[in-house]
Amino acid sequence: MSKGPWLDGDEQKVWRSYLLMRKTLETHLERHLQREFGLSKSDFEILVNLSESESGRMRAFELSRSTQWEKSRLSHHLTRMEKRGLIRKEACDARYPEIVITDEGLRAIRDSAPAQAARVREFFVDVFGPERFAVLGEAADEVVAAIEKHCDTDCSLVDRS
Template sequence: MSKGPWLDDDEQKAWRSYLLMNRTLETHLERHLQRDFGLSKSDFEILVNLSESESGRMRAFELGRATQWEKSRLSHHLTRMEKRGLIRKEACDSRYPEIAITEEGLTAIKECAPVHAARVREFFVDVFGPDRLAVLGEVADEIVGTIGKHCDTDCPLEARS
């Protein structure tokens, strides 16, 4: 499907529009999280993952896989969140600690998630509408699948665990 080494004008416009939309949307949503709830996008991502797990806890390596963060970034961020009382690191049998959401973390996610969801709906879901949103979901899944296949076969950048 490759046409040549460069994107044509339509491809370039679509790609740059996507990048601008993604950056603008993420920045705006994060500023609301920070201003209204004192949470960063990273805090929110960790709290969402923990709150959606059955027990409110995950092994650190599972959080790393879910967030696609490097070990050092995850470790530093979890330490900061623990100091703020949002999560708790618990020793377990494996070399990776178990990370548990605290009552304070659960309260934070319960307060901010509905407001965050309303903003996502306003700035993203409602703009797309149901038909285009369904297509976007399908395309996003295809892109993630394509990258997954690439990483599984010929991409030395990804250390698959």
């Protein structure tokens, strides 16, 4: 499908439509999380990861890997979440503490997740319908695989030392 470095008019239109859709959806979902539950999308992402782990705890590097956040961003955000009582840091055998979801954090994710899922269904899943949604899932997996292959082979952003 590649025709060179520049996108043609149709490709540019689809790309920009995708960007607008993603930004509009994320902004709308985050506004609901903030207004209804006092959570940012970043809070929600951390709480989802912790609540889905078997023990309700993860090492910071695991959270960083699953969220794809830089170390400093994760550290600052975890400090803010700890001050609000959503997580706590617990010393362990390793050099860095484990991040643990608190009862308050569990309550926050249990309260907010159903509303978040309902909105994702309403504004994303149901809009696509089953057939187009399945195709989107396949395409998304292919995009991620292409990026992973690029990172494994010739990406200048990956430190190979």
